[in-house]
Amino acid sequence: MTSHITRLALCASVLALAAGTAAAQTTPPPADPGPGTTPSAPAPASVEAGSQTATAQPGDTQTEDIIVTGFRASLASAINAKREAIGAIDVIKAEDIAKFPDNNLAESIQRVPGVSIGRDAGEGRSITVRGLGAQFTRIRINGMEALSTTTSTDSSGGANRGRGFDFNVFASELFSAITVRKTQSAEIDEGSLGATVDLQTAHPLDYKKTTVAASVQGNYNDLRKAVDPRLAGLFTTKFFDDTVGVLVSAAYSRSRKYEDGAGSVGFDTTNTNGGYCAPVGYAPANPPLSAANGTTATACSTGVPRPANTPENVAAYNTVNAGGGTAVHAPRLPRYGRLTHDQKRLGLTGSIQWQPSSHTLLTFDALYSNYHATREENFIEAFSFSRALSNNGKPQTAVRQAEVNGAGDLVYGVFDNVDIRSETRYTDFTTKFQQYTLNGRQDLASWWTVTGGIGYSKSDLEVPIDTTLTIDRPNSQNYSWDYRQDSRHPILDYGFDVTNPANFGFINNTSEIRLSTSSSINTFKNANIQSNMKLLDGLNLKIGGSYKRFEFKSSATGRAVNSLLVPALPAGTTVADLTRVLTGFGEGFKVPAPTPTSWVTPDLDKFVKVFDIFSNTGTFAQNGVENTSARGNIRGVTEDDKAGYGQVEFDGERLFGFPLRGDIGVRYVQTSQASNGYQLVGTAPVLVTAKRTYDNWLPSLNLAYSPINTLIFRLGASQVIARPDLGNLTPGGSITVTGARSVTVGNPNLDPIKAKTLDLAAEWYPTRDSLLSVAYFYKKISTYIQTLQEDLPFNQLGLDPVLLANSTTAPTDIFTSRRPFNTPGGPLKGFEINGQTALPLNFLPEWLNHFGVLANYTHVTSKINYVLTSANGVPILTTTAALVGLSKNAANATAYFDDGKFSIRGSLAYRGGFLVSVPGGNTGNDVNGQSKITTIDANLSYQVNDYLKITMQGLNLTDAAVDQYQGSDRNSPFINTHTGRQIYFGVGVKF
Numbered sequence: 001m002t003s004h005i006t007r008l009a010l011c012a013s014v015l016a017l018a019a020g021t022a023a024a025q026t027t028p029p030p031a032d033p034g035p036g037t038t039p040s041a042p043a044p045a046s047v048e049a050g051s052q053t054a055t056a057q058p059g060d061t062q063t064e065d066i067i068v069t070g071f072r073a074s075l076a077s078a079i080n081a082k083r084e085a086i087g088a089i090d091v092i093k094a095e096d097i098a099k100f101p102d103n104n105l106a107e108s109i110q111r112v113p114g115v116s117i118g119r120d121a122g123e124g125r126s127i128t129v130r131g132l133g134a135q136f137t138r139i140r141i142n143g144m145e146a147l148s149t150t151t152s153t154d155s156s157g158g159a160n161r162g163r164g165f166d167f168n169v170f171a172s173e174l175f176s177a178i179t180v181r182k183t184q185s186a187e188i189d190e191g192s193l194g195a196t197v198d199l200q201t202a203h204p205l206d207y208k209k210t211t212v213a214a215s216v217q218g219n220y221n222d223l224r225k226a227v228d229p230r231l232a233g234l235f236t237t238k239f240f241d242d243t244v245g246v247l248v249s250a251a252y253s254r255s256r257k258y259e260d261g262a263g264s265v266g267f268d269t270t271n272t273n274g275g276y277c278a279p280v281g282y283a284p285a286n287p288p289l290s291a292a293n294g295t296t297a298t299a300c301s302t303g304v305p306r307p308a309n310t311p312e313n314v315a316a317y318n319t320v321n322a323g324g325g326t327a328v329h330a331p332r333l334p335r336y337g338r339l340t341h342d343q344k345r346l347g348l349t350g351s352i353q354w355q356p357s358s359h360t361l362l363t364f365d366a367l368y369s370n371y372h373a374t375r376e377e378n379f380i381e382a383f384s385f386s387r388a389l390s391n392n393g394k395p396q397t398a399v400r401q402a403e404v405n406g407a408g409d410l411v412y413g414v415f416d417n418v419d420i421r422s423e424t425r426y427t428d429f430t431t432k433f434q435q436y437t438l439n440g441r442q443d444l445a446s447w448w449t450v451t452g453g454i455g456y457s458k459s460d461l462e463v464p465i466d467t468t469l470t471i472d473r474p475n476s477q478n479y480s481w482d483y484r485q486d487s488r489h490p491i492l493d494y495g496f497d498v499t500n501p502a503n504f505g506f507i508n509n510t511s512e513i514r515l516s517t518s519s520s521i522n523t524f525k526n527a528n529i530q531s532n533m534k535l536l537d538g539l540n541l542k543i544g545g546s547y548k549r550f551e552f553k554s555s556a557t558g559r560a561v562n563s564l565l566v567p568a569l570p571a572g573t574t575v576a577d578l579t580r581v582l583t584g585f586g587e588g589f590k591v592p593a594p595t596p597t598s599w600v601t602p603d604l605d606k607f608v609k610v611f612d613i614f615s616n617t618g619t620f621a622q623n624g625v626e627n628t629s630a631r632g633n634i635r636g637v638t639e640d641d642k643a644g645y646g647q648v649e650f651d652g653e654r655l656f657g658f659p660l661r662g663d664i665g666v667r668y669v670q671t672s673q674a675s676n677g678y679q680l681v682g683t684a685p686v687l688v689t690a691k692r693t694y695d696n697w698l699p700s701l702n703l704a705y706s707p708i709n710t711l712i713f714r715l716g717a718s719q720v721i722a723r724p725d726l727g728n729l730t731p732g733g734s735i736t737v738t739g740a741r742s743v744t745v746g747n748p749n750l751d752p753i754k755a756k757t758l759d760l761a762a763e764w765y766p767t768r769d770s771l772l773s774v775a776y777f778y779k780k781i782s783t784y785i786q787t788l789q790e791d792l793p794f795n796q797l798g799l800d801p802v803l804l805a806n807s808t809t810a811p812t813d814i815f816t817s818r819r820p821f822n823t824p825g826g827p828l829k830g831f832e833i834n835g836q837t838a839l840p841l842n843f844l845p846e847w848l849n850h851f852g853v854l855a856n857y858t859h860v861t862s863k864i865n866y867v868l869t870s871a872n873g874v875p876i877l878t879t880t881a882a883l884v885g886l887s888k889n890a891a892n893a894t895a896y897f898d899d900g901k902f903s904i905r906g907s908l909a910y911r912g913g914f915l916v917s918v919p920g921g922n923t924g925n926d927v928n929g930q931s932k933i934t935t936i937d938a939n940l941s942y943q944v945n946d947y948l949k950i951t952m953q954g955l956n957l958t959d960a961a962v963d964q965y966q967g968s969d970r971n972s973p974f975i976n977t978h979t980g981r982q983i984y985f986g987v988g989v990k991f
Contacts, residue, residue: 134164204245223980271325677732
């Protein structure tokens with residue numbers, strides 16, 4: 001009893017010490033979870049997992065030890081980690097990552113039950129866990145929270161200036177284990193509603209001997225028809241009687257792809273941007289008569305005649321103008337396009353460990369990644385439908401034939417006076433990520449262990465070039481679109497030869513040269529300490545503290561003058577001297593005739609040569625704060641998070657002979673937040689800083705009951721928070737006056753998103769490498785964050801019209817105004833079914849004993865109240881819909897054969913449709929969404945001998961397309977693109 005009192009007194013003293021000490025958790029080992037402890041990890045993905053000896057357990061059919069190697073051994077190891085944990089976790093070990101045929105880390109993680117991915121350029125970029133998107137999931141690398149961001153196409157999310165982690169920065173070969181924690185404990189970092197994902201790089205003391213491994217692969221894309229390299233290597237050794245270990249690894253890959261597809265850039269009601277030009281004599285005249293605009297009874301504007309008053313023209317106009325133009329939707333920018341991606345990914349890891357005795361361990365880890373990519377987007381499009389009269393747009397366009405489907409979409413139309421545009425957008429960007437961590441563990445006594453660590457990480461996204469160039473053909477006649485047969489592959493007929501540069505012009509106040517740069521830097525500084533005291537056999541007390549400083553800095557520049565101000569062509573220069581002809585578009589995409597598969601497009605290199613557009617001088621000078629469009633992305637956030645926690649862990653079997661394990665604890669966290677951005681005082685931008693501090697008490701409970709050795713029932717309950725996304729916290733805002741006109745402002749006083757969670761699970765482990773589990777989860781989201789969106793004329797936004805100077809936008813043109821605010825939220829609930837088995841050993845003929853199956857299914861529903869429209873900031877129309885990013889159904893399945901020599905497997909990943917935004921973009925759309933997608937991958941390998949392996953992999957073998965839509969009741973096409981199939985082939989060696 002005296003010793004117990006002494007231990008409790010020591011606990012109290014450690015708690016007093018920890019209260020002022022910084023900490024962030026490091027991935028704990030299953031048997032003794034705790035921050036600052038670096039878990040044992042298997043070989044990284046470029047190395048075969050070592051053989052494992054499987055000792056028969058109660059419930060197993062084996063009667064003797066059996067040696068299992070390779071893929072199957074790693075699956076068994078992952079099952080054991082899940083089984084031994086108190087909370088609900090899922091684990092992927094190194095061999096899993098190596099054997100799943102994946103482009104990057106996100107695609108490896110999607111094999112976990114409840115995890116779905118978002119894609120960009122044919123690769124996984126972000127993850128969703130149990131219906132909660134990337135901003136609700138925290139990522140820890142080697143035990144320390146980190147954030148990595150990059151950029152993408154606009155339809156895939158654009159530049160990431162939020163809290164979501166971009167996994168495509170990293171090669172999967174760099175990591176040896178992934179743990180997805182679906183329930184919360186007091187010792188785990190706060191900030192997640194979905195899950196905490198731990199990524200672990202390899203450690204040298206986990207290897208039995210010096211190891212050298214390497215792999216070389218070729219990567220072939222059947223759409224781009226290019227072969228690119230993929231390389232990986234590792235070296236590790238130990239010194240001084242195996243007390244010191246050193247490990248280095250590297251991975252490099254290049255991937256060149258085409259992404260071909262069709263898009264609309266959204267559907268608007270036909271009265272948006274002023275509606276179409278009414279025929280001669282039609283009452284009321286549209287656009288209204290105006291001497292200033294050159295609008296008369298016979299002209300839509302100066303030099304643009306109204307359509308004749310024929311029965312066909314009047315009928316077509318009446319069709320598109322049904323309900324005053326509010327009952328019919330039409331595409332804003334109907335187009336086909338090709339995106340050319342060139343991605344290079346370099347990753348390096350290093351680790352040094354010192355373990356002078358079994359009581360002491362120090363681990364230093366370093367991780368570096370350089371992800372560099374260029375993207376060229378080439379579109380041929382009808383541009384005038386997205387422009388107002390002030391930009392010579394839609395009100396100049398005459399409709400001659402029209403057909404509206406039952407959902408209210410204008411699926412067929414023939415038009416005159418249409419502005420046709422050929423556009424090239426070129427983006428060059430690099431994300432450099434670096435992280436350094438030092439973790440330690442010290443046994444102070446047989447019953448007392450102290451762990452701790454410090455870490456630093458930095459993600460630096462630089463976009464030195466983001467440029468759009470256009471050539472244009474105003475007022476083209478006999479243009480048509482036809483979505484009737486296939487809305488995802490429409491017929492677009494431009495009415496002239498789009499491959500002839502002489503049919504286009506480079507026209508001041510019509511054509512554009514857009515220039516911009518941007519950067520986004522995220523840094524984390526972490527520190528932690530934890531005391532783990534064994535009070536009784538089967539009863540532990542953990543007390544710890546943590547400190548994190550997170551800094552986000554965003555900057556941007558844009559062209560100082562309006563992008564529509566373009567120079568005249570030099571003498572002797574024609575449009576042909578600024579362009580090239582794009583050919584071969586549409587392979588495998590079912591482009592219907594007479595839609596062109598070749599067109600003339602601006603050539604960036606030629607523009608640079610003729611105009612020196614990157615000189616940053618004269619008409620091509622760029623500025624930052626003074627630039628209306630760039631100013632909103634010049635902002636920053638700093639957060640200081642101080643936390644302390646206490647957690648009791650118990651093992652009822654050892655305490656009182658009852659098979660119940662658990663942990664119960666509470667975490668206190670104080671968040672000090674400072675955000676800055678630019679606000680307009682009159683017309684002058686002024687840097688404004690907003691500060692606030694808030695705190696949260698976060699209790700948690702996890703129980704695991706095992707009535708028999710092969711069966712576990714789990715319960716988890718907790719209160720959790722997710723801090724507001726970074727883009728919402730700025731006290732400033734931004735204004736976009738060309739293209740998609742918008743005004744966006746932030747709200748630094750947003751409260752975090754809060755929820756109460758409940759998890760129930762039943763898990764059956766019939767053998768050491770088999771699992772059948774069912775889990776139910778419920779989250780009551782009490783506080784949510786939504787962006788209030790309303791479409792208003794600029795002169796009703798309370799802003800000075802002088803901000804529109806040097807543009808052709810009028811104060812009466814419609815702008816989309818956006819501002820985030822807290823809303824009540826709603827419930828989220830669902831269930832998971834997870835099965836994994838290898839055919840029983842010694843049950844069937846030997847050659848059949850090497851088959852196995854993994855499969856999981858997740859079903860999630862939620863109800864969130866969204867504001868669709870508002871007036872003066874007050875909601876007037878609301879709706880209830882699923883959480884943005886939530887797929888109601890998701891599933892994964894893998895069937896494999898692996899006898900240690902020959903291995904083959906096929907994998908299927910299904911993600912149901914989900915909402916991208918509520919309300920949807922443009923006018924009259926309740927939602928933007930993404931359709932369901934199924935991808936099929938395969939892997940084949942042959943182990944020639946102990947040193948050499950031959951491999952082949954196939955990704956997205958069905959060339960599944962990414963499809964986005966607008967309007968829940970209309971399913972109007974937004975984008976539909978495909979990137980082709982990926983085939984990898986190569987060899988791996990190990991010594």
